[in-house]
Amino acid sequence: MAVTHDVPPQLDELVSTAHRIRQAIESVIEGKSDAVRLTLTVLLAEGHLLIEDVPGVGKTMLAKALARSIDCPVRRVQFTPDLLPSDITGVSAYNQQTREFEFKPGPVFANIVVGDEINRASPKTQSALLECMEEHQVTVDGHTYQLDAPFMVIATQNPIEMEGTYPLPEAQRDRFTARVAMGYPEPTAELEMLDVHGGTSPLDKLEPVATTAEVRALIEAVRGVYVSQAVKKYAIDLVVATRHSPDLRLGASPRSTLQLVRAARAHAALAGRDYVIPDDLQDLAIPVLAHRLLPSVEAQGQRRLPEQVVTDLVRRVPVPETRSS
C-alpha cells in the first residue's frame, strides 16, 4: 500500500522522467518491474549494476533497454577469455601522419557500458574495469582520461557454477552497487512476450525518452535527498551486523555503507520522497549487500545463502525510533 503524500517540487521532474524511463524499459522487459526499478536506482545513485542469472532470461536485454531509453553513448563489450585489458580501456596507437601516439578510446568511454558475461574474461581483464568503475577515469601510458558523467557499468554474468567462468574477485564485486537476479518470467508475462515480441525485436522500436543532461540533473537531485542521522546510524547498524554475523566469513565493507545510503537516496527519490526512510534501506539491503558477503563454512554447510543471512539481519536490527518521553 502506498502511503500518499505530496511530492516535493524539486522531485517532480525526477519522478516523471524516471517514470518515462521505466515505462520504456518495461515495454521491452515484461513483468520485471523490481529489476527495472533497481536498475534505475543504481543509475541515479551513480553506481554500477551486476545482473546475474542463467542464460536467456533477459540480462542483456535489460542492460540494452536502459541504454537505449536514454539518449547517450552506449558501448557494449562481450567478455571472452581472450579479451585484453586494452580492449576495454583503449590503446595508444602511432599516428603515421602526426608522428605521435594517439589515444584510441576503448568501449568504457561511454555513458553506459554493458559488459556481457563479465565472468568469462580473465581476472586481468576484469580488473581493468576496476579503475574505471571506481575512479571514473582511465589511465593509459601515464595519461589519465576522465570519463563522462553519468557513467554506469551494467555487467551481466552467469552464475559461478557455470562452465568456463572466472568468479569475480571480492574486490570487484564490491565495486558493484547492486546485484540483481532476473529470475524466470511469470507464465503470463512469458505468454505476452511471445505475443508481442514474436516477430520483431522490441529493442528496435525503443526510442530514447531522456537525455544525458536530464539524467545528470536527476543525479544531482538525488544527491540532495536528505538522510537523517538516525537513518545513517541504521545503515551502519545493518552493515556492521553483517560483519558480526556468525554465518558470514566476510562482512560488508565501508564502501558498501556508502553505496547503500546512495542507493537509498535514489530509491527515496524515485518514490517521490526527499528524505530516506529505513524502508529504503531494508528494500535495498539484499541487492546492495548480499553479493559482497562470503558465507561461513557452517552457513555453507547449511546451504544458507548470503541473501537469507541478510534477510535475517534486517529482521533483527532494530529500526531507529522515537524514545517516548
Added chain:
Amino acid sequence: MRLTIAAGVASFTAAFLLSPLFQGGGWFWTSLGVVLAVVAAGLVSSRLSLPAWAAPLLGLAATWIFLTLSFASDKAWALVVPTKSSVVELGRLLAVGWADIQRFAAPVPETEGVTLLTAGGVALIAIAVDLLAARVRRAALSGLPLLALATVPATILSEPISWWAFIVAALGFISLLIADGRERVGHWGRAVLVRRTRQATSGTPSAARAAADTSGLRLSGKRIGFAAILLAVLLPAALPAMEPVSFFTFGVGGRGSGPGNSISIPNPIANLKGQLDLPERRVVLTYANNDNKPRYLRIYALDTFDGQQFGMTQPKGAPQNRTENGPLPEPPGLGPEPKINNVVTNIRISDEIARLRFLPLPYPPREIRVDGDWRADVDTLMVFSTREEAAGLEYEVATSEPQPTVDLLDSLDGIRPEVDPRFLALPEDLPQEVRDLAEEVTAGATTTYDAALKLQEFFTKPGNFQYDLRTQGHSSSALRDFLIRDRVGYCEQFAASMAVLARQVGIPSRVAIGYTGGVQVGERWEVGTNDSHSWPELYFEGVGWLPFEPTPSGAAGQGSARVPVYAQPRPVETTGTSSTPTPGASSSAADEPQSPTARRNIRELDREGTVATGTLPPDDSMPLIAKIGIGLAALLLLLLIPAAARLVTRSRRVRSLGWKVSEPSDELTARMVSGRGRLTVAAAWAELDDVLYDYGMARETSETPRALARRLTQQYELDAESAAALSAIASAVERVLFARDPGRIEPMSKDLRKVRQALAATVSRGRRMRAVLLPPSTLRRLRLLGERLLDGFDLLETIRLRRTAAQKGG
C-alpha cells in the same frame, strides 16, 4: 576435584541460614571445620578414584574423627582416634544437645551438645551434597539436602529468613551448579553458543566472538542464576501478605530479643500467697465469653510433689505447638464420650502485671489467637513464651470443656489411666498417717470417681477444715500438720493435700494455680489479685483432667471459689450438664452443649461458636474470611496497578496529541512546531505501539512505521478509513523521524482512536478485556528493565573477559 570443593562451599553457605538459631558464633567454626573434614575426605576419595559408595563412608569417618577431636579429645586415643569412652561421651553430648533443643527456644545458647548436634547435621548434609554432586553427578539434585537444611530455620522461626543469608546460600548452590556445568562441558567439549541478539550486533567482533565461544554457557548460567536470586528475593516483597511481614530485617536473631530463652519457672506458690496477701484488690485481667459464665483461669499446672510442696516440670514448647500454628494438641485423656461445651473467651491482661510469661486460660484450651511466640506444653496445655510477656495482652481462646455426667464418670472406674507416672508419684517418706488418712477417707468408695468425691467432701465438710490465709510455711511436716493436726490453711494447702491424697488412692493428680472466675462488671468478668487460687485437677481416663474444689468458698473461704457440677456432692441433678465451675446447675441448663461427634474440627467449631453467639467484639482480630477478603482486595488493587498506569499514560499522551499545530509563519515558529510536533508524534507512536502490544500484535523492532501500517492493514483487513488513519500516523512518524522538515503535523488523536477501535474489533473479547485490565504493555517496561539489568551483568562479564584476555595477551 572442583565439584567436591564446590559441594563443600554450597553446604557451608547453606549452613549460614542456621545463624539465627544460635546465640553465639561457635557453631560456625565447628561447622566450617566439619565441612572442611568432609571436603578433605571427598578430595581423598577423588584422588584415589574410590567407588561412589566409599566416599560417603570416608566422609562419615572424617566427620567422626573431627567431632571426636573437637568434643571428646580427652577421652580419645591420641586426641583423634575414637575409643569406647569417647563414643560414649559423644553420645551423651548428643543426648544433652537434643534435650537442650527441646527445652530452649531459638536462638538457643551454644551448649556443647547443641554445637555437636549442629555440626553433625551440617556434616550429614555436606556428605549428601558431595555424594549427589561429585559422585553421582547430579548437582541439581543436591539442592534437596541443601533445601532440607534451609527449611530448619524456616520452620522453627516465625520470622522470615534473612535475605542476605538466603543470597549467600543461593550463590553457594549456583556456584556448585556452575562448577558442574564446567566439568560437564570440559568432559564433552565446546560450550554451546548462547548469546543475546544485542550482543551479536554490536561490540568489537573478535572479542565478542571469542568470548562467546568459551564462556557462553557459563555466562548465561550466571545470568539466569543472578536473575533467579534477584527474583526470589524481590518478588515476595512485592506480593501482598496476609500479615505484615518484616522484610529486610537483618538476621532473625537480630531483633534484640536478648538472652533469657530458657523458660524461667517462677515460684507460683510464693506468687499466689503474695497476691492473696495484698491489702487492696488490683485488677489482674478481665474476660468475656460467649455464654457469660465465670471460669477458672489456670496459669500453671504443678505436677511434681517432693514431700513438701508441688513443683513444676520444665514445660516443653515444641515449635509445632505454637499458638499461631492452629489448634493446640489434643487435651490428654479426653475421649469421645463426654459432651463438650465449646466456649470462646476473650481475655485482656492488665498492663501492670509484670513478668507473666504464662497465659491465664480456661482449661482445656484448644486454640488461641494471640500475638507473639506462645507455645503450648503438650502434657499440661500450659501456654507460655520465652520472650513475650503477657502484660497488656489481649487474646482469644477457644476451649472445649468436657461435661461428664456422674454416670459416665462412674462408668470409667477400673480403666487404667494412661498418664505420665509423675502424676502419680509420691515421695517414699510420705508420712504413714497421711497414707492411712487417704485410705480412711475413701473407704467405702465404689468407684474412682466416688473416691475423688469423698476426698473433696472430706475437705469441704463444714467443721472439718478452716480457711485461713495466715498459715505458715512449707516445713517437712506441713502436709501432716494441715491434714492431721491443725486443719487450718488456704487454697494452696487444700489443693495440694487433695492432690496428694488422690495420688495415694491411685488417681493421677496435679495442682493448678491461677484465678477463679472473678466478679461480673458490666459485660465482662473482672479478676483481681484476691481471686488468685489453687485447685487440684484429677485425671479420669476418657474425660481427661477435671478440676475439683476442696477449698471452702464464700466469706469463710476463697470468696469466688465454686464447686464444679460433676464434683458436687451427690445426689445431684446432673442431666442438664453445664460448664465446669458454675454457680449452679439450674442456671446453665439452657446451655446447649455440642454433640461430641462435632468435635473433630475444632477450628470450625470455634468459628460457629463465634458466629452463633456473636459475643466477640467486632473490632477484634478479624475472621479468616475477612482476612482473605482483604487479601484478595489488596491483590486485586495490585493487579489493577498496570491498568491504572496504562490509563494515566494514555491520557497524558492524548493530551499532547490534541495540541494543534498551526502553519509555521517564520523560521523560529517552524522550529518550535517541529519540536512540538515531534513530541506529539512520539506520543502517538508510543501509544500505537502500546495498543499493538496490548492486543498481541506487537511491532517488531525491525518493523518500520510504513511496514507496520502495511502489515496491519493486510493482516487485519482494516477498512479504508482506518487504513488511512493508520497510514497518516505512520507517515507523520516517518516524516518527523527522518525528513529534513516534517512539515505540517495534524493532531492525531482522532486517527489514533480510529485505529485503536478498528484493531480492537479484530481481537477477541477476552483479549480486549485483558488489554484494559491487565495491559501487557505496562508490564513490558518491567521486562525491559530486567533486560537492561541482564545487559549490565553481561557488560561486567565482558569487561572481565577482556581483562583476562588482555592479561593472557600481555
